[in-house]
Amino acid sequence: MKVSQCMSPDVCVAMPDMSLRDAATLMADIDAGALPVRQGDRLVGMITDRDIAIRGIAAGLGPDARVNQAMSTEVKYCYEDEDAEHVARNMGDIQVRRLPVLNRDKRLVGIVALADLACSATDRENLGCALGDISRDSSLHSQTLPRTH
DSSP states (O other), X not given: OBGGGTSBSOOOOBOTTSBHHHHHHHHHHHTOSEEEEEETTEEEEEEEHHHIIIIIITTTOOTTSBGGGXXXXXXXXXXXXXXXXXXXXXXXXXXXXXXXXXXXXXXEEEEEEHHHHHHXXXXXXXXXXXXXXXXXXXXXGOOSOOOOO
């Protein structure tokens, strides 16, 4: 099955000049923790609730700061014509639960969540491995405070 068959084509997006408050409000309205950031017809970043908290508020930015001050610019994505099970494995490898979906012209056409792939997966074992990989310990997402000597 292709990603285009299980993705959500209706994507709410943030704009780089949107305030962090407006991005957070949009996330609350749609009950999502991440938004693709679009400028014109191009994907230029992702903003997550964690980005707002860590790169925004914890770094001293206020609610009126702009999305482009806290967003991730290194965006992981997949293509609409990719195999869904391959994408699920990749999501496990890179430890993300959702990916923007682009067409081959690199235009945003949807978003796919691991749950979307679960509903369409014929290979449940690979999907389970992907979920396990997403949840594995990583220095990128540690809950341990750094030791001070």
